Amino acid sequence: MAEILALAEAVERLVRDGDTVALEGFTHLIPVRAGHEIIRRRRRDLTLVRMTPDIVYDQLIGAGCARKLVFSWGGNPGVGSLHRFRDAVRHGWPAPLELEEHSHAGMANRYVAGASGLPFAVLRGYTGTDLPRHTPTIEPITCPFTGERLAAVPALNPDVTVIHAQRADRAGNVQLWGLVGVQKEAVLAARRSLVTVEEIVPELTPVPDGVVLPSWVVTAVAEVPRGAHPSYAQGYYERDNDYYAAWDPISRDRDRFERWLADEVYREAA
Amino acid sequence: MAEILALAEAVERLVRDGDTVALEGFTHLIPVRAGHEIIRRRRRDLTLVRMTPDIVYDQLIGAGCARKLVFSWGGNPGVGSLHRFRDAVRHGWPAPLELEEHSHAGMANRYVAGASGLPFAVLRGYTGTDLPRHTPTIEPITCPFTGERLAAVPALNPDVTVIHAQRADRAGNVQLWGLVGVQKEAVLAARRSLVTVEEIVPELTPVPDGVVLPSWVVTAVAEVPRGAHPSYAQGYYERDNDYYAAWDPISRDRDRFERWLADEVYREAA
């Protein structure tokens, strides 16, 4: 059963140096506040996993938390590039960043395999592209019935997955809705999981297009209102597009970024 | 886009002699009236596919529509055995019935592969059981990353899948909810599909735990109120448990069954 914890304690207990950590969210419901808490706790040597690393991953990388990134699309959606990510890839600042890159279809299926207790997944993918030449986690596989060749990718099983959801009940059952991305799979694939929620309510009422994660597949729940800002939480608040735009100049410059870290992340710890 | 048709015309056009036909429904929303229409149109040599063949499959088999059954559990749920099915297996009456049997996990994954455009699916299944000795559509497969051995099963791609749903709109978009079984996969895996619905409404409003099948993946929709009776349609009517119990004595006796066919199925055609 999920424990209901304060965010700081939850991150302290669940996220450890050297862990493989997935913070998932496909534009919607990105667990940004939890990401900042990981920075604040100065976690190191993380293998960060995410289909769509965006600014919270730029922040984690720039803060020196990551040694590797497993991903399929890294950018500032609607704005442009991730400059801390680029700086780490090109200049190893503040630390070298190893890359393992896939397509969305490959990453999604890796989570599906992880959630399903299978060691690999099969898809029609990567054929003819340069990805298999650089990504060792893509192998051919032959259909035992038709002889057809397809692609296999290994399961993703993060040490810890962090997601943000609209709400949980007091027993730790979690509910999210709207674009639910790959969050269910990422939680079910992980050894441990932390869900930050907009609010804890006495009872979950059914919602169209809703996903419920029962308390017994979640390790910890933390109430973190606006925990997905600057992304959005359907039914709670809109996406803060200005924040995404404002991130671009901050992230382009190492000094400005470090000031941002000091002011916006580390200061909160004091 | 789905055409809205009368049931008789839909079955006439979509279900052909020799077809592989799946009528899916996991206790809930079983397309019984459509099954009776298949009997009435005297379709022959069908390969019937279903995870849980129950009394409507007993009726189709007894009426001589089937030459093969692909399934994982065949029974009269809560009552006992399917006697027409047994009679066909043991005595070839009214026609011999070839069997291809799997587990639920295998059948579900065969539909998933079919819906996904893959030739096969992988699961942890069948190990140590006698099923692979009798079912040729189970093969071992080796994980290219870990070397682990798992089971592979080929995709199911019915010529036509028939399901029952709560409702559709006038454009042929289909909505079902409650226990949705494997119906989405069975429709997406099929070359053609027919959905019978309780009612056609001007607009579909979102429903918790609802599944929507857009019109463009459905071939035909037919309005058939109580089309799932004696199974149930959540929000419309309850399961008729007495009907299931009453089926047992009818199905035990060939003559009684034939009278039932004449009275309850063929007579309606006149």
Next chain:
Amino acid sequence: MTGKYAEYDSDEMMAVAAARALANGVRCFVGIGLPSTAANLARRTHAPDLVLIYESGAVGAKPDRLPASIGDGILAETADAVVSVPEVFNYWLQPGRIDVGFLGAAQLDRFGNINTTVIGDYAEPAVRLPGAGGAPEIAASCREVFVVLPQSRRGFVEKVDFVTSVGHGRGRGDRERLGLPGAGPTMVVTDLGVLRPDPDTAELVLTEIHEGVPVERVRAATGWDLRIAPELARTPPPTEEELTALRRLKAAS
């Protein structure tokens, strides 16, 4: 037959004994029929936080009456989450998240292997049974498996005619050799007693006998030379609370 025994029948004793096996908070993948009765009884008595998972896609179902079938609407209406059938097998059963798989059986053998496919030859069966359903993977993937069925010489055989679901194969170590993750059947509850696998051989041994049942009757209802545990326990008879809850559940259905 004692006075107490007269107050309930052996089917009730079986349901109660099976229910008692489920600890509170356990995640249980429930087959329909006797397992569902026992699991719902447990939830109504000592195990209110038992998590019931049905292969029809109801995760955390809390029915207030016995479901008439595995797809009874009350399962969806009361579940924490309703998922598709592929999802229940792939995301919930297969990864080993479920503590107990609770199964019925038509035929069970000395090593807890289960047959629900055919009696006799596969091609020319004496009795054609419903088939596998979810059982092979439930028996493989749950941390342990409980089986509940009435004891008879026809049902309890030396070797099943068809292995639909693997128990302990031909003895201790076979599950490991096959790579099956769960512990397999750790308990078989019948209307006469409880059998458990011998720690060394995995052969099912009578470890518990229900109140008022003579050992000879259990032997006579078993198709192999049944071993009796040196310290044979007596099943405590159903309590008032258990019987009342069971009868209420059944009456509501």
Next chain:
Amino acid sequence: MTGKYAEYDSDEMMAVAAARALANGVRCFVGIGLPSTAANLARRTHAPDLVLIYESGAVGAKPDRLPASIGDGILAETADAVVSVPEVFNYWLQPGRIDVGFLGAAQLDRFGNINTTVIGDYAEPAVRLPGAGGAPEIAASCREVFVVLPQSRRGFVEKVDFVTSVGHGRGRGDRERLGLPGAGPTMVVTDLGVLRPDPDTAELVLTEIHEGVPVERVRAATGWDLRIAPELARTPPPTEEELTALRRLKAAS
């Protein structure tokens, strides 16, 4: 530059030309940015029944403004069905249900191969781009692919530095040899004109040129020796209706 050309800019011409390529009723898998603008414009003008599928899981989205990102809430709120990301790739894209994959690109080569991964060497890139996203499988599985990007010598190269998504490989027949089911890029819309693969060689050839654009300007903006179709068509300029719809869409965002 004619009077008409002065009334709109080349980006608007590009969006309009791209939108026109989408026939009504077509199922279109939409990349964010220019493809999304064009697809939504088509739905607002000649193709009201265009079915828009976004990789974020919105199937049949009907946004009344341009989505700010691929996961804009308006997509879920207006969709016929909202599905998980694994489902959108496995059940909707992979089986070949989608007519048109509409993609952007950072770099595109003579045979329509797309690079969104790196400029320069993979290990020591001159520019690190976002990566593959959904594009490799969109380019593989859709019945055909439209690409939209502004034309420049940097973007239109002889050979891409990294094949993120396969167009026509190194020429006609390569897709078949690779076993890719769709027809690949059948149209590349730019701010200067429209390129289509030569039926024999699959090399991209200028088949259409926008009003007021000299051929030499297109050649100068192409990193290979661009062939011009013998019957070079002129793109009709945007209509009043198209321009109004486009500007309204953008203003609402």
